[in-house]
Amino acid sequence: MAINELPDELLESVFLRLASPICLVRAASTCRRWCSVVADAGFLRLYRARNALTVGSYVATDTGYSTNWSHPFSSCLVSSLAFMPAASSPATVTMNSDRFSLDFVPEPDNTCWVLADSHGGLLLLLPQRYYWANSSSISIAVCDPWTRRYRTVIPPLESKHVGCLNAFLLGAGGAEKKKNNHVASVSNFTVLLILYTFGSGAIMAFIFSTVAGTAAAADGDEELRLRLTRSMDLGDLIRPKGVPRSPTDGVAMQFAGRAGGSLYWGTIYGVVLALNESTGELSSLTLPKCTGDGEQPQFYRQWNLRAIGGGAGDDAGRARIVRVVDSDLQLLTPLHGGREEWALEKTLRLPELTRGLPGREDCFVETLFGAKILAVIGRSVVLTPPKEMWAFSVDLETMEVERVYDWGNKRVPKWVFPVKPPWPPALPLDATTASWTSTDVSKKA
Secondary structure (H helix, E strand, O other): OOHHHOOHHHHHHHHOOOOOHHHHHHHHOOOHHHHHHHHOHHHHHHHHHHOOOOOEEEEEOOOOHHHHOOOOHHHHEHHHEEEEEOOOOOHHHHOOHHHHOOOOOOOOOOOOEEEEEEEOOEEEEEEHHHOOOOOOOOOEEEEEOOOOEEEEEOOOOOOOOEEEEEEEEOOOOOOOOOHHHHOOEOOEOEEEEEEEEOOOOOEEEEEEEEOOOOHHHOOOOOOOOEEEEEEEEOHHHHOOOOOOOOHHHHHOEEEEEEEOOEEEEEEOOOOEEEEEOOOOOEEEEEOOOOOOOOOOOOOOOOOOEEEEOOOOHHHOOOOEEEEEEOOEEEEEEEHHHOOOEEEEEEEEEHHHHOOOOOOOOHHHHHHOOOOEEEEEEOOEEEEEOOOOOOOEEEEOOOOOEEEOOOOOOOOOOOOEEEEOOOOOOOOOOOOOOOOOOOOOHHHOO
């Protein structure tokens, strides 16, 4: 069979195995048909899910008690962040961390910027006073370290007496289709704000998108504007029926991670929520009941529940959940390809798993009960006993366990914001156009 007779499905399978986006762009330059396969939105999402494209991460270097909360707060002040290039990234060969300095973004009035989220090549900055602040109008900033461009904008909120619990950049348009195959930029983005309303105690989720027409004036003088595309009262989702609002609702949600195109939160009421970035829909998950030796946890928090990416191969684009129940690390996966009902895939006994690690003491066996999840790095989970800083990592695929020596002596997680190159890559040609300058191999057959 000649190469031009291969069906598109086989071509996709071959292209998915290209480890470098540069090779992918070269493949798309070969002919019009190959460009059409590579430029398909579904293929590009799957390729990104299967190939690690991270060039580095912004890491909070001044961690403190506030990092125990569900938002970065003062620990992620722009002035206290360090950019750590990924060792496997080709960008580390040609770039240094100075390129990713955020000194090109002017400081807001009477406060400082806090890095709230990273998604793709974009960063979302919020004023420090926006976290648990009763402020008037608040501007946010979206910046691109690659191009050193930024835009500031004021979200149109009806109530000004709010504090920000979480803030995120949403992928795939956040229920809105974006131009240029959903490519986000500093003038074309969608942001999610989860706000606590002082007085009423309501927890509200707002999704804002840039107004059509302002993106075209990104380099001009026209003011960038946002419009509200969706709002949700989260109270009915996180509180059991009949439970009234209370001041504790302000800390009722704990962000658990982003994976498989969704954002996840644990709550003090035991409910786990997921927001689909593509549709903007919020749903509650049905997780298997905890069956540990002790009492069932009353709630999940950031340190014992995390959403992570899928494994290798066909599972790469699927989300999974890891949680600690007693002294067990459990891995959960969605049933039947859905998102709402989950099943227990495997259970790892931490006392047995950590036996023989350097520095392990007999007392750690007891303190591993309710171990904290410090971070998820690739397919590995970093944990520590709740009353000790004795960090170790567990590879969920190989079950290998290693000590982690660079976590410091504070019992708080580090905040890590990965940065990825612009995506999709700049292809040589829109597959729908008629002009073609490269050699079209399909015509030579």
